Amino acid sequence: MELTEKEISTNGITIKYYDEGSVGKPVVILIHGFPFNKLMWTGQIEILRQHVRVIAYDIRGHGGTSAGADEYTLSLFTHDLFHFMDSLQIEKATLCGLSMGGYIALYAVEQHPTRLSGLILCDTQCLADDAETKKKRFQTISSIEKDGLRKYASDSIKKLFATRSLLNKRNMVSFIERTILHTPKETICNTLKALANRKETCSRLHLIDVPVFIIVGSEDAITPPKLSIQMQEKISGSLLYEINNAGHLSNLEFPDRFNSYLLRFIKLIG
Ligand code: MLT
Numbered sequence: 001m002e003l004t005e006k007e008i009s010t011n012g013i014t015i016k017y018y019d020e021g022s023v024g025k026p027v028v029i030l031i032h033g034f035p036f037n038k039l040m041w042t043g044q045i046e047i048l049r050q051h052v053r054v055i056a057y058d059i060r061g062h063g064g065t066s067a068g069a070d071e072y073t074l075s076l077f078t079h080d081l082f083h084f085m086d087s088l089q090i091e092k093a094t095l096c097g098l099s100m101g102g103y104i105a106l107y108a109v110e111q112h113p114t115r116l117s118g119l120i121l122c123d124t125q126c127l128a129d130d131a132e133t134k135k136k137r138f139q140t141i142s143s144i145e146k147d148g149l150r151k152y153a154s155d156s157i158k159k160l161f162a163t164r165s166l167l168n169k170r171n172m173v174s175f176i177e178r179t180i181l182h183t184p185k186e187t188i189c190n191t192l193k194a195l196a197n198r199k200e201t202c203s204r205l206h207l208i209d210v211p212v213f214i215i216v217g218s219e220d221a222i223t224p225p226k227l228s229i230q231m232q233e234k235i236s237g238s239l240l241y242e243i244n245n246a247g248h249l250s251n252l253e254f255p256d257r258f259n260s261y262l263l264r265f266i267k268l269i270g
Contacts, residue, residue, distance in 0.1 A: 001042060001045070001046050003018045003020065003042070003045065004018070005017070005018065005064065006018070006019055007064070008084065008087050008088065009087075010080070010083040010084055010086070010087045011068075011079060011080050011083035011084075012068045012069065012070065013060050013065060013066045013067070013068040013080065014065065014066045015057050015058065015065045015080070015084055016038070016057065016058045016063055016064030016065050017038065017055055017056060017057035017058065017084075018038060018045060018054075018055065018056045018057075019053070019054075019055050019088070020045055020048075020049035020053070020054050020055075021048065021049035021050070021051070021052050021053040021054050022053060023053055024053075025051070025052045025053045026052045026053070026093075026094065026117065026266070026269060026270075027052065027053045027054075027055065027090050027092070027093040027094065027117075028048055028052050028053070028054050028055070028093065028094045028095075028096055028120075028262075028266070029054075029055045029056075029057070029081070029085070029090075029093045029094070029095050029096070030044060030045070030054065030055065030056040030057075030096050030097075030101070031057075031059070031081070031095060031096065031097035031098070031100075031101030031102075031104050031105060032056070032058070032059065032062070032063075032098060032100075032101050033097075033098040033099035033100050033101055033123070033248075033249070034062075034099065034100040034191055034195065035062060035179075035180055035183045035187065035188050035191060036062065036063075036176070036179050036180075036183075037058045037059075037062045037063025037064075037179060037183075038056035038057055038058050038063055039063070039179070040098070040176075040179070040249070040251070040252060041056040041251070043251065043252070043255040043258075043259070044056075044096075044251055044255070044258070044259060044262060047259045047262070047263065048259075048262060048266070051263070051266050052266055055088070055090075055093075057084060059077055059080070059100075059101075059104075060072065060076070060077060060080055061183075061184065061186070061187035061190065061191065062183060062187055062191075067184070067186065067187060067190075071190075072190040072191055072193065072194040073194050073197065073198075074103055074104060074107050074194055074195075074197075074198040074199075075107065076194075077104050077107075077194070078104050078107040078108050078111055081095075081104060081108055082108070082111070082112060082115070085115065091115065092114075092115055092116065092117045093115070093116065093117060094116070094117050094118035094119065094120065094265070094269060095108055095109075095116060095118075095119055095120070096119075096120035096122065096262070097120070097121065097122065097124065098122040098123055098124065098249070098250075098251060099122070099123050099124050099222065099223060099248065100124075100191075100195065101122075101124070102121045102122060102123070102124025102125070103124060103125075103195075103198060103201070105119055105120075105121060105124075106119075106121070106124075106126055106201040106205075107201065109208055109210070110201060110204055110207075113207070113208070113209070113210075116210050117210060117269060118210050118211045118212070118213075118265065118268075118269050119208065119210060119211075119212045119213075120212075120213045120214075120215065120261075120262065120265055121212065121213070121214045121215070121228075121231065122214075122215045122216070122250060122251065122258075123215070123216050123217060123220050123222070123223050123248050123249070123250055124223055124227075124228075125223045125227040125228075125230075125231070126200060126201040126202035126205055126227075126230070126231050126234075127200055127202060127227065128198055128199055128200040129195065129196050129198070133196070134196045137192045137193070137195060137196040138192075138196065140152060140192055141189045141192050141193070144185055144188060144189055145185075145189065148185065149180065149181055149183075149185060149188065150181070152180070152188070153177050153180040153181050154177070156180055157173055157176055157177050157180075159221050159222055159248070160176060160222070160247060160248045160249055161173055161176075161247045161248070161249060161253065162217060162219035162245055162246055162247035162253060163219070164219075164245055165245075165246070165247055165249075165253045169252075169253060172249075172252050172253065175252075176249065176252070202230070202231070202234065205231060205234035205235050206234055206235070206236065208235050208236075208238075209236075211237070211238075211265070211268055211269055212235050212237070212238035212239070213238070213239050213240075213241065213261060213264075213265045214228045214231055214232050214235075214238055214239070214240045214241070215228075215240075215241050215242075215243065215250060215258065215261055216228040216240070216241075216242055216243070216250065217242075217243050217245075217246030217247045217248060217249075217250040217253065217254075218242050218243065218244050218245060218246060219245060219246060219247045220246070220247055220248045220250070221247060221248065222248045223248065225242055228240055228242075241261045243257050243258065
C-alpha cells in the first residue's frame with residue numbers, strides 16, 4: 001500500500017505522519033507503541049481510510065519525527081499530540097493507542113477530555129511502573145549504553161510476540177526487530193526514562209465518558225489481559241475484546257480480528 005508521508009512543525013519538533021481518508025469524516029489518530037513508529041499501523045490504515053480520516057504519526061524521536069530539545073515525559077508526548085491536532089485544525093478525534101500509545105491516550109483524556117470522541121486502548125494499562133519494573137528499565141538503559149541495541153532488540157521481540165507468532169510470523173517479527181534496531185539509542189534510553197517516571201491513570205478512569213473499546217492479546221506478556229479487565233471494570237460502558245493467541249502486538253499478529261473491532265467501533269461512533 002502506498003502511503004504519503006507528510007510533515008508538520010509544532011511544539012519544537014517536526015512530526016512525520018500519514019493522513020489518509022476523507023477530510024470531513026470522523027478522525028481516528030493511531031498512536032504507536034515503544035519503540036516503534038507509524039509503520040506498525042499500515043494494516044489498520046489500509047482498512048480505516050475507507051471509512052474515516054485516519055492519521056498515524058511518529059512520536060518525538062521515533063520514526064521520522066525529530067527528537068527536540070526537551071526532556072522526554074509522557075506529559076510532553078501528550079502535549080505534542082494536542083499541538084499536532086491544533087496544527088491540523090482537528091478539534092476532536094478518537095485516539096487509538098497501543099501500549100505506550102495507550103498511556104498517551106489515557107493522559108490525553110485526563111488533560112482535555114472534550115477533545116476526544118472515543119478511545120481504543122490496545123495492549124495497554126493504567127498502572128505506573130512498580131519499583132521492580134523501574135529498576136529493570138534503568139538496567140536496560142545501562143546495558144544499551146554499554147553494548148548497543150542488538151541484545152535489547154532480540155530480548156524484546158521474545159516478550160513482544162506470542163510464542164506461536166515468533167514461529168509462524170517471521171516477517172512480522174523481523175520487521176519489528178529491524179524497527180527497534182533503526183530507532184536511535186538516545187530515543188530508546190530517553191523514552192525508557194519517561195516510561196519509568198509516568199504516573200498512573202487508573203484513579204481517573206471512572207471520569208471517562210466517551211465510548212471505549214479495550215483490545216488485548218490473550219498471550220500479551222507485557223500488559224496481560226488481567227490489566228485490561230481492571231480498566232474495563234473502571235470505565236463505565238467500555239467493551240473488552242481479547243484476541244486469542246496474540247501477544248503484545250495484537251494488531252500485527254492478528255490484523256483481521258483487530259480490524260474487525262476497529263470497524264465495529266467506527267460504526268458505534270457513526
Ligand atoms: C510498548 O509496547 O509501548 C511498551 O512495551 C510499553 C512499556 O514498556 O511499558
